[in-house]
Amino acid sequence: MNVVVCVKQIPDPADPGALEEDHTLKRDGKLILDESDSYGVEMALQLADAAGGGDVTLVSMAPNNETSGLRTALAMGAAKAVLVSDDALSGAGALDTAKVLAAAIKRVEGADLILAATESSDGYTGTVPEQIAAVLDLPSVTFAKHVEVADGTVKVQRQTESGFDECEAPLPALVSVTAGVVEPRYPSFKGIMAAKSKPVDQVTVADLGLDPSAVGWAGAGQEIVDVSPAPERQAGEVIEDEGDAHQKIVEFLDGLKVL
Amino acid sequence: MALSKVWVLAESSDGTVAPITLEMLAAARGLADAVECVYGGDGAEVAETVGAHGASRVLATGPLEGKLKGPHLAAAMVQAIQGGDAPDLIMVGTTYDGRDVAGRLSVKLDKPVVTNNTAVEVDGDTVVVSEPIFGGTQIVKTRFTAGPPALAVFRPKSFVAEESGGGPAEVAAVSVPDVGAAGAAKVLERHVEEHSGPKLDEAAVVVSGGRGLGEAAKFQIIEDLAKALKGAPGASRAIVDAGWVPYSYQVGQTGKVVKPDVYLAAGISGATQHMVGMKGSKNIVAINKDPEAPIFGIADLGIVGDVHKVLPKLLEALQAKA
Numbered sequence: 219m220n221v222v223v224c225v226k227q228i229p230d231p232a233d234p235g236a237l238e239e240d241h242t243l244k245r246d247g248k249l250i251l252d253e254s255d256s257y258g259v260e261m262a263l264q265l266a267d268a269a270g271g272g273d274v275t276l277v278s279m280a281p282n283n284e285t286s287g288l289r290t291a292l293a294m295g296a297a298k299a300v301l302v303s304d305d306a307l308s309g310a311g312a313l314d315t316a317k318v319l320a321a322a323i324k325r326v327e328g329a330d331l332i333l334a335a336t337e338s339s340d341g342y343t344g345t346v347p348e349q350i351a352a353v354l355d356l357p358s359v360t361f362a363k364h365v366e367v368a369d370g371t372v373k374v375q376r377q378t379e380s381g382f383d384e385c386e387a388p389l390p391a392l393v394s395v396t397a398g399v400v401e402p403r404y405p406s407f408k409g410i411m412a413a414k415s416k417p418v419d420q421v422t423v424a425d426l427g428l429d430p431s432a433v434g435w436a437g438a439g440q441e442i443v444d445v446s447p448a449p450e451r452q453a454g455e456v457i458e459d460e461g462d463a464h465q466k467i468v469e470f471l472d473g474l475k476v477l
Numbered sequence: 478m479a480l481s482k483v484w485v486l487a488e489s490s491d492g493t494v495a496p497i498t499l500e501m502l503a504a505a506r507g508l509a510d511a512v513e514c515v516y517g518g519d520g521a522e523v524a525e526t527v528g529a530h531g532a533s534r535v536l537a538t539g540p541l542e543g544k545l546k547g548p549h550l551a552a553a554m555v556q557a558i559q560g561g562d563a564p565d566l567i568m569v570g571t572t573y574d575g576r577d578v579a580g581r582l583s584v585k586l587d588k589p590v591v592t593n594n595t596a597v598e599v600d601g602d603t604v605v606v607s608e609p610i611f612g613g614t615q616i617v618k619t620r621f622t623a624g625p626p627a628l629a630v631f632r633p634k635s636f637v638a639e640e641s642g643g644g645p646a647e648v649a650a651v652s653v654p655d656v657g658a659a660g661a662a663k664v665l666e667r668h669v670e671e672h673s674g675p676k677l678d679e680a681a682v683v684v685s686g687g688r689g690l691g692e693a694a695k696f697q698i699i700e701d702l703a704k705a706l707k708g709a710p711g712a713s714r715a716i717v718d719a720g721w722v723p724y725s726y727q728v729g730q731t732g733k734v735v736k737p738d739v740y741l742a743a744g745i746s747g748a749t750q751h752m753v754g755m756k757g758s759k760n761i762v763a764i765n766k767d768p769e770a771p772i773f774g775i776a777d778l779g780i781v782g783d784v785h786k787v788l789p790k791l792l793e794a795l796q797a798k799a
Contacts, residue, residue: 231748231749231750234611235610235611237615241617254731311589311590311591312580312583312589312590312592313583313584313587313588313589313590316580316584336731337731339730339731339750342592342593342730342731343590343592343593344571344576344592344593344630345576345579345580345583345590345592345630346580347580348547348576348577348579348580348581349580349581349583349584349590351580351581351659352548352551352580352581352583352584352585352659353584355657355658355659356658356659357548357658357659357660357661357662358545358547358548358577358659358662359545359662360547360573360576360577361573363724375668376545376573376664377573377724377725378573378667379490379495379572379573380490380491380669380670381667381668381669381670381725382668382670383664383665383666383667383668384664384665384666384667384668385545385662385663385664385665386662386663386665387661387662387663388661391661391662396724397714397717397718397724397731398717398718398719398720398724401720438589438622439588439589439621439622439623440589440591440619440620440621440622440623441619441620441622442617442618442619442620443605443618443619443620444616444617444618445615445616445617445618446615446616447614447615447616448609448613448614448615448616450614451756451774451775453773453774453775453776453779454776454777454778454779455777455778455779456768456773456776456779456780456781457778457779457780457781458768458781458782459764459780459781459782459783459786459787461786463764463780463782463787464787464788464790464791464793464794465794466778466780467741467762467778467780467787467791468791468794468795468798470760470762470777470778471706471739471762474738474739474760476681476682476706476738476739477706477795477798
């Protein structure tokens with residue numbers, strides 16, 4: 219079974235984020251594999267393995283032909299990657315991203331299943347997986363907490379407000395997975411060495427058959443009119459526990475009349 | 478200048494209209510002359526409640542049993558829009574089904590969707606929405622320029638629900654076109670997880686635990702404290718990812734947004750991921766062994782100490798008072 223995993227390469231979340239003058243997120247430093255995507259990569263590797271073989275292919279969109287995050291996922295065991303990198307994509311919103319990733323997925327022959335995280339850790343729109351499914355006209359099950367494939371059908375436990383739904387969809391299909399769905403492996407030394415020579419198909423928007431003037435800021439259909447600091451919350455009292463801090467908490471709660 | 482018409486995606490569970498639906502209706506009433514709901518189900522289930530909150534009409538698909546709402550409800554909405562019933566703005570809640578519907582709709586209408594909004598205004602004849610970024614430290618305002626309908630997804634608790642005194646909304650049927658392969662996913666069975674006490678996003682008190690608890694078994698005291706305070710237990714993403722507690726416990730950017738009267742964070746350092754989901758709480762108490770933990774920057778009462786010492790004594794004191 220061939221699985222495609224959508225992965226995002228993001229600025230390290232441990233670093234403070236910053237915006238460019240045009241209000242896009244600063245992405246000129248080193249980019250890393252979004253941790254949210256490591257679950258999809260692991261899931262894909264396990265599903266291909268369980269099916270008795272098949273390729274796991276990554277698709278990603280990033281500026282400056284950035285591949286460092288892709289190498290991490292390749293080191294985990296993915297076979298190859300398609301990377302879309304194009305200056306025309308600056309300012310791309312969720313819809314453009316979905317159109318681009320969908321076109322990149324079409325370059326991968328015989329994709330049975332497409333996996334994605336529920337949302338990225340930096341932009342966190344949470345709509346891209348479903349938009350990709352819509353562009354490709356595929357069935358989808360989002361927010362998966364358990365995934366299995368048997369007899370051309372993907373079975374998914376989908377998170378709901380009150381529990382979960384047992385769902386299924388015929389392949390090909392798209393599934394978005396929640397964090398914790400599986401335990402991502404750490405790349406082995408051998409994996410890291412092998413990843414350096416795995417193929418990364420680098421393409422532009424035009425290579426995908428899309429119009430560069432219809433994506434990014436040019437085709438966004440939205441404009442940022444203001445970015446300003448949010449009202450800050452003031453810090454209150456901070457005390458060191460001397461063995462009686464619980465009393466302080468009880469007094470505080472008493473004062474609020476919640477007890 | 479007001480908009481002519483706003484659609485609010487209505488959702489319900491177990492016969493109760495979702496709080497987010499009523500919150501968005503309150504906001505929608507301030508924006509448009511006509512406020513209508515779109516509902517993937519039997520419109521009679523929600524007509525009275527959404528009517529009392531200002532919706533004049535519910536466009537309902539009828540039961541969608543065994544189907545995932547995304548592709549079907551979106552297709553029904555697109556058909557209604559193409560039939561001439563177009564709103565200026567479609568408001569969708571940040572829910573599992575809401576994001577599916579918004580995603581499908583965006584592609585089918587070829588319109589951008591702006592997510593994670595906490596405010597909306599009308600400027601001239603355009604819609605402007607506000608979204609917190611970088612853990613809620615900055616607010617980005619985005620204007621829709623692609624023409625109506627604007628498609629915006631809102632975070633829970635962004636608005637305060639308020640009844641308008643309206644009568645039941647008129648129910649209008651909308652048909653669901655065949656969506657082919659896109660609609661082939663099925664819901665076979667629904668599992669409702671048993672839980673006692675208030676819901677995480679509705680509780681007046683939330684007690685959350687994080688990695689500072691050390692191990693999964695130590696989460697029990699968070700459950701016990703939540704129970705003693707008649708609140709709900711919550712968790713940081715770190716321990717959800719580690720599998721200590723289910724995803725439904727998660728508070729933060731990728732989990733639930735909570736705004737309780739009291740939020741007690743134990744062993745949570747305060748990653749921006751977490752803070753964006755709880756910084757709207759009225760009062761915050763934090764216990765962490767690291768005096769430099771970012772959570773202390775927003776806590777009304779911060780305790781620098783060991784959760785394994787403070788929490789058992791706190792539980793005992795609360796139980797003694799009860």
